[in-house]
Amino acid sequence: AQKVTQAQTEISVVEKEDVTLDCVYETRDTTYYLFWYKQPPSGELVFLIRRNSFDEQNEISGRYSWNFQKSTSSFNFTITASQVVDSAVYFCALREDYQAGTALIFGKGTTLSVSS
Amino acid sequence: NAGVTQTPKFQVLKTGQSMTLQCAQDMNHNSMYWYRQDPGMGLRLIYYSASEGTTDKGEVPNGYNVSRLNKREFSLRLESAAPSQTSVYFCATLGQRNSNQPQHFGDGTRLSIL
Numbered sequence: 001a002q003k004v005t006q007a008q009t010e011i012s013v014v015e016k017e018d019v020t021l022d023c024v025y026e027t028r029d030t031t032y033y034l035f036w037y038k039q040p041p042s043g044e045l046v047f048l049i050r051r052n053s054f055d056e057q058n059e060i061s062g063r064y065s066w067n068f069q070k071s072t073s074s075f076n077f078t079i080t081a082s083q084v085v086d087s088a089v090y091f092c093a094l095r096e097d098y099q100a101g102t103a104l105i106f107g108k109g110t111t112l113s114v115s116s
Numbered sequence: 117n118a119g120v121t122q123t124p125k126f127q128v129l130k131t132g133q134s135m136t137l138q139c140a141q142d143m144n145h146n147s148m149y150w151y152r153q154d155p156g157m158g159l160r161l162i163y164y165s166a167s168e169g170t171t172d173k174g175e176v177p178n179g180y181n182v183s184r185l186n187k188r189e190f191s192l193r194l195e196s197a198a199p200s201q202t203s204v205y206f207c208a209t210l211g212q213r214n215s216n217q218p219q220h221f222g223d224g225t226r227l228s229i230l
Contacts, residue, residue, distance in 0.1 A: 043226075104149075106158035
């Protein structure tokens with residue numbers, strides 16, 4: 001069963017629009033960690049944010065904000081006033097405490113295209 | 117990404133050839149991982165090593181072998197490459213298992229099997 005679902009495969013916006021990338025996860029673990037990574041066209045994976053399961057405080061970093069809601073098992077990512085440089089593939093990932101090796105479970109990614 | 121180094125960055129193989137992808141880290145991390153990334157599939161775990169001397173299968177291990185040579189190095193071997201193994205391969209490391217620290221990724225190896 002898929003544990004991390006990013007239902008939006010591709011999103012296209014025009015510069016300065018706000019955009020929200022959805023992430024829904026599934027876990028039976030009480031302690032887990034959620035992450036967002038960005039993969040620009042150059043191909044490397046850039047870590048953006050992490051969130052512990054026991055910390056539901058939302059976070060804002062410049063134009064980026066994250067909304068973590070345990071009640072709906074969601075960890076959504078909003079970019080305010082999008083820019084062309086935001087064009088990338090964005091991955092949401094889950095790490096469960098009990099899982100051997102503590103590997104990340106990735107969603108399939110959302111490709112964001114921002115046009116000028 | 118200075119902490120995790122993958123070699124080579126690009127490689128083209130013919131079906132049936134063998135090859136080893138190298139990964140080295142200088143962060144003194146215990147855990148190391150190999151993922152593959154395919155279009156529309158996200159990243160999937162091939163093998164991991166929780167500590168030096170141990171390795172375990174991930175979600176998609178078939179056709180691969182790994183070796184944790186020492187704490188720094190974790191290699192991925194394709195014994196007989198197949199076109200289905202055309203992918204981008206990422207190596208990653210993690211310092212503490214029960215922490216909220218992110219995994220650190222290498223820049224990837226783009227592998228094409230003809």
